[in-house]
Amino acid sequence: MNILLLGSGGREHALAWKLVQSTHCDQLFIAPGNAGTASVGTNVALSPTDFPAIKDFVLTNAVGLVVVGPEEPLVKGITDFFRKDENLQQVVVIGPSQYAAQLEGSKAFAKQFMERHNIPTAAYREFDASNYEEGVEYLKQHALPVVLKADGLAAGKGVLILDNTAEAIAEFEQMIKQSKFGDASKKVVVEAFLSGIELSVFALTDGKSYVILPEAKDYKRIGEGDTGLNTGGMGAVSPVPFADASFMQKVEEQIIRPTIKGLEQEKFDYTGFVFFGLIKVGNDPFVIEYNCRMGDPETEVVMPRLDADLVELLLAADNGTLLQLQVDQDPRVACTVMAVSGGYPGSYNKDIPISGLDTQLPSDSLLFHAGTGIKNGQVVTAGGRVLCVTSYGTSVQDAVSKSRKALENISYEGIYYRKDIGYEF
Structure with a gap:
């Protein structure tokens, strides 16, 4: 094929x-x-x-x-x-279909879906220009911190967590009245802040049945110790040490199963991946967001740990035979460390030559390109996130150290990567 x-x-x-x-x-x-x-x-x-x-x-x-x-x-x-x-x-x-893809394309659509199917998520209200003043009053009495989310796709930048009511109202005005995130923030979802630790869980579904893929945890902040600006992701680990069997059972029973049942009940045309962006609050899982595709950089650890024929799985999702297949997971830990361009997630230069790509990687490490291109026969940088190394290991720290070591052989002007991925484990 x-x-x-x-x-x-x-x-x-x-x-x-x-x-x-x-x-x-x-x-x-x-x-x-x-x-x-x-x-x-x-x-x-x-x-x-x-x-x-x-x-x-x-x-x-x-x-x-x-x-x-x-x-x-x-x-x-x-x-x-x-x-x-x-x-x-x-x-x-x-x-999924365009309608079903609103689970990712519209925060309000996703929250309404979760509400209809009793899926645990943060309390919320949605506002636009028609009820803007009501939104301002709502923010004045809302507990802090408060979360503002642009309803539409905003390239991962449309979520603000604010500790100050005046700032929250100012940002709310910027989003709705000044189109801070373009059309994406014509509608704003105001959410209660949930305190916990995040993880990503993935399922492949035909809209009725599903199989669960390896889970992962990614690291969004540019700085070590999870400091600084948000990025598209600086690294990821799988499996997630705190997601033990009892917690994952809750995830399946309280979130995955009712989500897929909701897709079926509402007759969504959905063949593909469901990305559950979750947060563990105490010992309970809550949904932060849905995505309708695999995540990045989580895919760079999920695919290496998926012990199954991916094409076979995808074809089974199409023809309704998913449950006839067995999905195993590589027992090893996988960790990826992302190398980015200097200045990212702000402005950065492109077309910078990359050296060291011909260095032989150890058998338990994999190199994945992210933002690269070829210019005059030379591999060059072409994005903010440039490339990453995923390594297998016996523990998070073992795998991370292998990825860091492999990255030491690769260089380009301005190269930066976090050396502490998986630090809390």
Whole structure:
């Protein structure tokens, strides 16, 4: 089977690495891919949101499976595009419909869904220009800290946690009246702050049944000790030491099962991944957010720990046979450490040559590219998050130390990575 994977980040390199291991994979195309994906498949100069161009490519290259990496094509309706075109209806697409993708594309839609299905989440209210003054009054009496979330997609930047009421009101005004996050903040969800420790849990579903993939914990802050600005993720660990069997049983019973049951009851067209962004408060799990695809950099530890044929799983999700397959997990710990561009998550330069990529990695370490390209035959930086090393180990610290050691052999001007991923374990 020929497969097309949409996206260009570290998540896509990890997915590509896993997809080509399948006996069902004949040719793998990645659109647009990066310098790393070029080593496991064929990069194609296509935008993941250029649906007509994707159609032409799929038909020309006899693609039977399309795996959607990032959220934007899902929210813009790529699955519906395939479903409605009689020439494309036989192609398997891994990703929910545009309507179902609102679970990620609209915070308010997701919160309403959780409320309908009694899924534990923080108390909330939603506001827009029509009830703006009511929102201001609500904030004046709200306990601190308070969480403001832009309703729509804001590239991971639309969530603010505020300790001061005046600041919260000022930001609320900026979001709704001044379009601080563009159209994404035309509506704002105001949430109670939950204090705890976060983790990510992943399921693959056909909209009725599901299988659970390895869980992970990522590290969003740029600085060591979880300080500084939020980023797209500086590293991740799997398994998560505090997510023991009893806690994960609660996650399945209180969150995963009612979520999938809700998809079925509401007749969502949903074939693909569900990312549960969770927080452990005391010993109980709460949902912070849903994503409708795999996370990044979590995928870079989830895929190495997934002991199953990924293409087989995806095809089973399409034909309703998921529960006939066994999903095992590699018992080893996997940890990834992300190297980023100097200045990230603020402004940074691109096209900086990267050296040391030809250094032989140990057998228990993997290199995944995130924001890289090729210029004049040389691999160069092409994004804020540039590349990461995932290593297996007997413990979190063992795996992290291997990844750090491997990164010492790679260099480019301004390279930075956190040396304390997994520090609390």
